Amino acid sequence: DLSNISVASIKNAKVITSEQGFNKDITNPVLSKQTQLKIPDVCRYKNIPCSNWLDVFTHLGMRF
Numbered sequence: 001d002l003s004n005i006s007v008a009s010i011k012n013a014k015v016i017t018s019e020q021g022f023n024k025d026i027t028n029p030v031l032s033k034q035t036q037l038k039i040p041d042v043c044r045y046k047n048i049p050c051s052n053w054l055d056v057f058t059h060l061g062m063r064f
Contacts, residue, residue: 001039005048014049016056
């Protein structure tokens, strides 16, 4: 997953993940120790666009 974030930052791409973030400030050392970091949290910190698979399928015109 970290490799996806790295490639997205280099290629100006969007990260697609099934994880949901905690909306925590990952720069706060106290909060970072209390919860595991999730991909959306890291993407938000690095200003990398991030979506989930439902967004992708909706964009492709699939209906559920």
